[in-house]
Amino acid sequence: MSSNTMIANRWTLGRVTRLALLSFGALLFLSPYVFMLSTAGKAQSEIFTSALSLIPTNFYYIENFTKALARVPMGTLLLNGILVCAMILFFQVLVAIPCAYAMAKLKFRAARLMMVLVMLGLLVPIHATALPLYVGFNSLSLLNSYTALVAPFSISVFAIFMFLQFFRAMPDDLIHAARLDGMSELGIVARVIVPNAWPAVTAFSIFSVVAHWNDLYWPLVVITRQEYATPPLGLMYFRAAEAGDDYGALMAATMIITIPLVAAFLLAQKRFVEGITMTGLKG
Template identity: 85%
Template sequence: MKTEALTPGRAIRFGLLSVCALIFLAPYIFMISTAGKAQDDIFTSALSLIPAHFYYIANFTKALTRVPMGTLLLNGVLVCGLIFSLQVLIAIPCAYAMAKLKFRAARLMMVLVMLGLLIPIHATALPLYVGFNGLSLLNSYTALVAPFSISVFAIFMFLQFFRAMPDDLIHAARLDGMSELGIVARVIVPNAWPAVTAFAIFSVVAHWNDLYWPLIVISKQEYATPPLGLMYFRAAEAGDDYGALMAATLTITLPLVVAFLLAQKRFIEGITMTGLKG
């Protein structure tokens, strides 16, 4: 296998990428280090990434026993899974209609999608809260999932992907007698997995780490999502026990890291094919 020579330009690029990677990884490295330290080691004047005394077992034991960590992780998986499933179920037909069907309101729908991208959840939080309170749906999975079931970002992302698909493929399916829903289910969806995987990373990371909305609608621990559970952990039990707090944070963020590493190839393919590169 032939290897390329290390030119000065390649060495400079590699060095810059290594420095950038180290900067981005520094908080996670510091979190791993703190999760294995005793309280006295954390607040010393000398900063050392290697713990003087390894307290990983003690800190992780506190993290897994002081709050119902299993329930928090299960709630996170359930909420993120429901949100993602509903978003894809709604976004794919909408994006297909806007990309491949001709109708008068297509341009208006595109304008509405672009406007929807500009509206943050903070702007609609109060009316949504009042509505859920009036329906007695606070402290429920419905309150956590329903506001995010329609994602204009997903519609926009799939729209860019579907526009790149050849029209001949759609015409051939119509000549075979497929309905539009059949085309979506049997032609569009099987070819859209790179975009779906890429969007899955965006959706799961955003809603797994979301604290703002669960903090508003959830006050019972049995419905708490992982970030909200960290607040309960620190407020109720941990206090200033930062070693245990970092161990709990690692436990909650590890599934995201594993999921991204497993889907990294598809994620890059999806970003490239949807034209969302920076």
Template identity: 75%
Template sequence: MSRRPTRRFSVARAFRLAILIFFAALFLAPYAFMLSTAGKPQSEIFSATLNLFPQTVSYAENFARALSRIDIGRLLVNGVIVCAAIFVVQVLVAIPCAYAMAKLRFGAARVMMVMVLLGLLVPIHATALPIYVGFANVGLLNSYTALVAPFTISVFGIFLFLQFFRALPDDLIHAARMDGMGDLGIIARVVVPNAWPAVTAFAIFSVVAHWNDLYWPLIVTSDQAYATPPLGLLYFRAAESGDDYGALMAATLMITLPLVALFLLAQRKFVEGITMTGLKG
């Protein structure tokens, strides 16, 4: 006979679920507000009463105004180009560095680990001015290079892959060496195929961070042809439409949806990668 759950267990479980639901609602509230405002006419947005659901549905009008005010397609293309270029170069740099620190034995390994940890403490704001001056001197402002180059080395990515590679069995590396593989062959044919959960987790972190970044594009870009999605929204509000919150929320919704879709598609690998990076071999 199976035991019936005790009252204590049921109350504890209900309490945990209530806490989770509360924080989920708290984090989803801005998105619900954005979705609601994107479908309201101007008069209803500034009304004295607050309604979550639009009384007069105006999604078509707001989306049409948003598409006419800014080039959403160009913003999305720029965002994809910048985020993809940053992510690809970050992975190409971070994986060999993390592999060397995790699986190779050399004297400077501890020093490199300290440098990586120190690098995590340095924000982009501390180095923005000298980098900007350097790009200005060589004429690289208003270009994809200026948007991508400062982020091609990710100390966070190195640290994340380092923790993941430490959990890989050393026997895999030794077996690959016995088969005649060099370090580059081991990285390409052994390490990377086993590192897809970590790569996926890092992809979510990298893409979300740089897709939503406003600080650096605002500094190095004044040409709307190179505007990233957050910078495009700033242009949208500056184009004499700051009070048109319905169209602004519609544009924000179109820019946010790709990130939501990306996370939903990669959710399983993301959780797996974050979980496995905490294991030590």
């Protein structure tokens, strides 16, 4: 087969169409970040000009980032975001792995009922339970605390469902061998299941961290003190300060908040794709 024929086969109409669609989708999803990066480097007068230019005429990145760091406690916001997301993820994984293992590998009467409850739990949004949760936290004097931010999300039915799919694909012989060696069920979870579940844990971690790092609704309900504010809520404080119309500095603050998520995803991209692929397998 000649080289020209190989090149022609490589660039078929279907392949070119798929590549064009993927490129368009990537451009569509990246456009807000490109606009944010562009606006973060512009002066206020340049942002509101009639001409649309992505490249700033005069670069104001240093000035805008300085304003963003000075007008809100950015370090506190980022630290709160890390603490809240880490605690939520820790409790979600701690609860979800044993539950998913029991439903996937153990036989008991309530297994089908638990599966139904998990599926129903996926249909209940946080907005439906916000009022009773708020009343409960207010009665316990737990508003404006890390407990109020973490407790409602410490059990994730999505995590249970995701790990359940992953554990079903694991061979039963591995579990039987561990039982023959005298391991208890908790020992199997700790020494057999968890070491083999890291792809699924990594994939779920990306979902969990992104969801709760970007969550504005629940912190807006339970937090009124700035020292407990998460990054999205901190942006509202930024707008409420004397810089409500300073969109260059606001975009700079938004960049500071989104960079950790982008970096975390790029570092865990391989494990994330592997985990998503393996959780789709059927045992």
